[in-house]
Amino acid sequence: MTSGTPPRDGAIIAVDWGTTNRRAYRIAADGSIGDHLRDDRGVLAMAAADYPPALAALRERLGDLPVIAAGMIGSTRGWHEAPYVSAPADLPALAAAALRIEAAGLTIVPGVSLLTDTRADVMRGEELQVLGAIAAGLAPADAVFCQPGTHNKWIVTEAARIVDVATVMTGELFALLKGHGILAGMLDGVVTDGPAFRAGIARGAGATDLGTALFEVRASVLLGHRAPDEAAAYASGVLIGSDVGARAIDGRTVHLLAEGALADLYKVAIEARGGVTVAVDATAAFLGGVHHLRGYLGL
Structure with missing residues (x-):
């Protein structure tokens, strides 16, 4: 052509x-x-x-x-x-x-x-x-969107116009911690919703000492406070909790433009911080x- x-x-x-x-x-x-x-x-x-x-x-x-x-x-x-x-x-x-x-x-x-x-x-x-x-x-013309991924996106629209975007390196940070540095070898467990992940959300939300919170993953395992197979879920909770905790979402609706395990984890974190989630089919959105x-x- x-x-x-x-x-x-x-x-x-x-x-x-x-x-x-x-x-x-x-x-x-x-x-x-x-x-x-x-x-x-x-x-x-x-x-x-x-x-x-x-x-x-x-x-x-x-x-x-x-x-x-x-x-x-x-x-x-x-x-x-x-x-x-x-x-x-x-x-x-x-x-x-x-x-x-x-x-x-x-x-x-x-x-x-x-x-x-x-x-x-x-x-x-x-x-x-x-x-x-x-x-x-x-989704409505005035909305908050979250698109979980290696680089999570928070996007705000007003009158069907994109007015704000914030990119968070949550997934990349987890991958770097898993593959390099002092936590390498400790984050190979399965990351799923559960007590360890939710404890991580609570620790990460509002944390001004993210580096300290992440080192606690290692210390808590070494001291027998947390089982080794819970370390990955807890660390993921800390990172996602920090990400979600930095947003003003209490009582607001967040449109999740994703599906799968990571979207499910963000749904848990958003709702734990008082937000309401609505799933949006990302493929249908793109085609639209x-x-x-x-x-x-x-x-």
Whole structure:
């Protein structure tokens, strides 16, 4: 395909092109989903020369269609950098700043940045899920979102615009502690909800001495206060408790844009701190975002 001109049936290909994984979907003009795929062809597995044949392979599978791609493909590690849109940002703002590569029939969705006198933050991919959840009626226009992952995201929207984002390296910190340093070898147990995890939440929430709280994982095991197989759950609770405890969520609804074990742990922590959780299907949110964005893009 040599242009971004949509075919008569108005279908497109939507790609969530992440760091390690890639998800691609055929979306019809009415928003219904056709064939789709998921693989490990994230940007870390790609060189610049790999993208044209990768797009050709997607079209061979899903149809000779225009492609809208979001996520890390637009980062400095991706194929072509799509500059961030400054918050507050909505779907029209994303469409206006989208990077069009006409020769490839590709549109790359920009990420969203936040820069104040005291904080700086960025995101790529999450913005389309959040705004898509609102556009698809999965969340209200004024909402708090939490997207657990290696780098957990807290996103606040007002009037269907992203106005704030905070990224927390919770998952990465746990992985680093597990693999390196004095806690290495002590965090191999299964992390599940239970007394140890909830004790960790209580310790981490509001802690101004996170480093001390984490060293207590080792000390409590050495002194027989905590069973060795509880250390991982307790340490995870400390980290997630610290993350959740830093948010003003008491009595508020938090929309969880995730599923699986980590989302379940965040649900426990959020509710332990007085929040109310609502699960949002992240895939449906992404697809809703692309479907509504295409209208602003004219595809």
